[in-house]
Amino acid sequence: MWNRLQERLEQFLKGRYGRDELFYVLLVLSVLLWTIGLFTAVIVLIVLGMILMVLAFLRTLSRNSAARKKENSYLMKVWLPFRRGVKLWYYRIRDCRKFVYVRCPGCRATIRMPRRKGTGRAVCPGCKTRFEVKVLWQWPGTYDDE
Numbered sequence: 001m002w003n004r005l006q007e008r009l010e011q012f013l014k015g016r017y018g019r020d021e022l023f024y025v026l027l028v029l030s031v032l033l034w035t036i037g038l039f040t041a042v043i044v045l046i047v048l049g050m051i052l053m054v055l056a057f058l059r060t061l062s063r064n065s066a067a068r069k070k071e072n073s074y075l076m077k078v079w080l081p082f083r084r085g086v087k088l089w090y091y092r093i094r095d096c097r098k099f100v101y102v103r104c105p106g107c108r109a110t111i112r113m114p115r116r117k118g119t120g121r122a123v124c125p126g127c128k129t130r131f132e133v134k135v136l137w138q139w140p141g142t143y144d145d146e
């Protein structure tokens with residue numbers, strides 16, 4: 001009996017789209033809406049959360065993979081630059097003692113340089129643009145030759 005059930009389930013799931021990033025975003029959003037809705041007793045938020053949850057699972061069962069991929073690509077257009085920005089700020093804070101992050105005037109790339117007080121020269125490794133970098137302060141005791 002279990003084998004037949006498993007077979008049927010496999011048959012049912014064959015060719016379905018499955019989970020992607022948008023699935024998890026919808027899931028997290030629905031749980032957030034539920035939580036806020038439960039604490040504020042706003043029914044609309046709870047219902048909206050339920051709709052998003054149902055939508056998330058219906059998407060995983062869809063056979064129209066092209067359309068689902070397109071929906072997910074809209075999310076990734078926003079999500080990837082956002083994630084890159086958050087990562088960069090994390091690195092900036094983590095490395096703030098030893099490094100400065102500057103933007104290349106040629107190609108807008110972000111370049112990491114040693115944090116040494118004063119005006120220095122930089123060459124972008126990407127587009128080879130040469131530019132000046134002014135560092136306003138450095139952490140005391142970071143470099144041995146102070």
Ligand SMILES: [Zn+2]
Nearest residue numbers: 104107124127
């Ligand atoms: Zn550059």
